[in-house]
Amino acid sequence: MKYAFYPGCVSRGGCPELYTAATKVAARLGIELDELRDVACNGAGVLPKYISDPINARTLAKAERLGETLMTICSTCTGVLRAANLRLKEDPEYREQINRDYLAEEGLQYRGTIEVKHLLWVLFEDYGIDRLKAQIRRPLTGLKVSPFYGCFMRRPPEVVTPAKEDAGRKNYLENLIDAVGAELTDFSGKGKCCGFPILTSNPDNSHAMTAKHTGEAKQKGADCMVTPCPLCHLSLDGQQAEAAKARGTNIDLPILHLPQFVGLALGFSPAELDFKRHMVSTKEVENQVSMLA
Amino acid sequence: MEVTFKVYRKEPGTQTQPGRSDYKIELGKDATVLDGLLKIRDELDGTLAFRASCMRGYCGDCTIRANGKSCFACTTRVSSLTQKSPEITVDPVRNMPVIKDLVSDWDTFLWNKIDRIHPWLEPPGTAANGETIIPDSVMADIRKAMSCYYCGLCDEGCTVLPVDFGFMGPAALTKAYRFVFDPRDTATRERFKYIEESKGLWDCVHCFEASEHCPRGIAPTERIMALRDKAFELGIQNPRAARHHYSFADSIKKSGVLDEGKLAVESEGLTNIRGLVRLLPTAARALRRGKAPIPYIHHKSPGAPQIRRIIEKAEEKHR
Numbered sequence: 369m370k371y372a373f374y375p376g377c378v379s380r381g382g383c384p385e386l387y388t389a390a391t392k393v394a395a396r397l398g399i400e401l402d403e404l405r406d407v408a409c410n411g412a413g414v415l416p417k418y419i420s421d422p423i424n425a426r427t428l429a430k431a432e433r434l435g436e437t438l439m440t441i442c443s444t445c446t447g448v449l450r451a452a453n454l455r456l457k458e459d460p461e462y463r464e465q466i467n468r469d470y471l472a473e474e475g476l477q478y479r480g481t482i483e484v485k486h487l488l489w490v491l492f493e494d495y496g497i498d499r500l501k502a503q504i505r506r507p508l509t510g511l512k513v514s515p516f517y518g519c520f521m522r523r524p525p526e527v528v529t530p531a532k533e534d535a536g537r538k539n540y541l542e543n544l545i546d547a548v549g550a551e552l553t554d555f556s557g558k559g560k561c562c563g564f565p566i567l568t569s570n571p572d573n574s575h576a577m578t579a580k581h582t583g584e585a586k587q588k589g590a591d592c593m594v595t596p597c598p599l600c601h602l603s604l605d606g607q608q609a610e611a612a613k614a615r616g617t618n619i620d621l622p623i624l625h626l627p628q629f630v631g632l633a634l635g636f637s638p639a640e641l642d643f644k645r646h647m648v649s650t651k652e653v654e655n656q657v658s659m660l661a
Numbered sequence: 662m663e664v665t666f667k668v669y670r671k672e673p674g675t676q677t678q679p680g681r682s683d684y685k686i687e688l689g690k691d692a693t694v695l696d697g698l699l700k701i702r703d704e705l706d707g708t709l710a711f712r713a714s715c716m717r718g719y720c721g722d723c724t725i726r727a728n729g730k731s732c733f734a735c736t737t738r739v740s741s742l743t744q745k746s747p748e749i750t751v752d753p754v755r756n757m758p759v760i761k762d763l764v765s766d767w768d769t770f771l772w773n774k775i776d777r778i779h780p781w782l783e784p785p786g787t788a789a790n791g792e793t794i795i796p797d798s799v800m801a802d803i804r805k806a807m808s809c810y811y812c813g814l815c816d817e818g819c820t821v822l823p824v825d826f827g828f829m830g831p832a833a834l835t836k837a838y839r840f841v842f843d844p845r846d847t848a849t850r851e852r853f854k855y856i857e858e859s860k861g862l863w864d865c866v867h868c869f870e871a872s873e874h875c876p877r878g879i880a881p882t883e884r885i886m887a888l889r890d891k892a893f894e895l896g897i898q899n900p901r902a903a904r905h906h907y908s909f910a911d912s913i914k915k916s917g918v919l920d921e922g923k924l925a926v927e928s929e930g931l932t933n934i935r936g937l938v939r940l941l942p943t944a945a946r947a948l949r950r951g952k953a954p955i956p957y958i959h960h961k962s963p964g965a966p967q968i969r970r971i972i973e974k975a976e977e978k979h980r
Binding site: 381382383406409418563571646 | 820821823824859860863865869870873880882883889890893899901902905906909910912913917918919920925929939942943946947950963967968970974978979
């Protein structure tokens with residue numbers, strides 16, 4: 369299995385532990401990563417479409433040249449790239465205009481044949497959850513885990529779940545928690561916004577959202593939360609202390625990146641998965657895991 | 662079928678805590694929630710207050726929450742809610758102050774916010790023949806936005822309003838879209854000034870909940886994103902949003918990838934000492950963990966020159 373790998377800016381910047389964990393987990397599972405190194409940030413919903421669509425068409429054209437499905441490790445990258453891809457696939461005239469105006473000069477062309485998938489979807493839809501289960505060396509028995517998807521992995525339906533058979537994507541995290549032997553701590557905020565998009569425009573509202581979700585999961589008994597989105601991680605982990613302070617409380621809920629969570633079940637140590645880089649202490653989770661080893 | 666409606670009750674002007682009243686009623690198998698509420702009001706309790714108008718799912722007046730999910734009382738069948746239990750809860754919609762029982766304060770919820778966007782067209786003047794003709798192809802999209810009947814379900818689903826009731830919300834911003842993208846309107850810059858104010862356009866988290874909740878398929882979130890793109894093109898007037906967005910774009914233009922450290926600093930403003938100080942605790946924690954991106958010391962994508970060329974060309978086309 370080979371993918372055109374789009375690691376995204378945050379896994380190479382603010383959350384380097386995600387890149388470490390993702391590449392180690394992929395290697396252990398035998399998923400080959402053909403990293404796209406000369407492509408751009410997808411715009412993350414910040415850049416207007418008239419800028420982000422041409423640069424995303426370029427990224428998709430690079431993946432198309434490799435002939436491989438583009439795999440991300442970020443909910444936001446997934447959603448933004450898929451939305452651009454949908455526009456480019458659905459409207460050949462628009463695609464050709466972008467090819468002509470922006471890509472031709474570099475000798476590139478996007479024909480609209482590439483699929484964009486998050487690692488989470490790859491695990492369920494391409495790799496196979498039973499195959500993953502067979503690789504588990506450390507079932508995470510007793511670990512109480514809350515899922516947190518990131519908006520771009522939930523909505524809008526025409527981008528996230530365009531076909532009937534995609535409906536399961538809304539439950540993959542819960543299914544994964546079950547598959548690795550951990551215990552699901554469900555809560556109402558798992559598909560909501562983490563607050564990150566307004567961290568600079570309205571930090572008070574952003575922190576209120578972060579505190580709401582992490583606080584609810586913690587109150588329901590979660591030992592940790594798992595997310596496929598590093599932007600959510602920047603808020604849920606990176607801003608949790610500030611958010612809790614604004615609420616006048618302590619939360620202290622460790623937030624694991626998806627590949628870190630899978631990595632633990634595959635037998636990697638917390639050190640190998642770079643837990644030391646987390647802002648909220650992961651000590652309790654590490655202690656629990658060490659007793660499972 | 663026998664059903665128990667557990668209805669939210671609030672008495673205006675009293676200190677009494679809101680509660681619930683239980684009503685056991687007999688309804689036909691095709692009855693709607695509104696049929697139940699009407700029966701309760703007519704036969705059991707004339708003090709129960711709720712709104713309803715067209716009774717055919719067209720006016721949005723009877724928006725409520727049944728078993729925790731927002732819906733129209735007039736089109737939701739009771740049988741679809743009683744599969745697990747013969748009891749159903751009926752509550753007012755979220756994010757809206759309640760006046761009495763299921764009747765909410767629409768002035769605070771929506772109308773005052775729509776007022777903020779100056780909801781009227783400002784045409785360049787009257788055409789010689791008395792009317793301005795616009796091709797239908799141009800009006801089709803505007804007409805879709807105009808088909809909003811203000812049921813409030815997009816605001817009900819909004820994830821910002823529960824933490825900040827002052828947020829303008831998707832319904833009012835969709836109304837703004839209707840004017841901004843109307844080719845006859847001449848007040849675009851002025852209108853952006855209103856919608857870019859604090860708690861406006863830039864406070865949306867683009868979570869797409871509004872689109873998911875809209876019963877008319879108007880896609881309010883996509884319209885908010887289109888307003889943002891337009892603001893970016895015309896020149897963002899909100900200083901904080903402008904710093905953030907143009908720093909982001911500058912970063913991609915220079916290196917192809919995002920310089921997160923630069924973005925954090927420049928979003929606050931290089932001379933905004935208070936804002937920069939506010940970043941310090943998080944920056945210090947990140948430094949200790951070896952994950953603070955250092956501003957301006959940043960790797961470049963090998964494709965940076967091509968990416969820059971594309972962005973500059975796109976900007977040129979939209980200047």
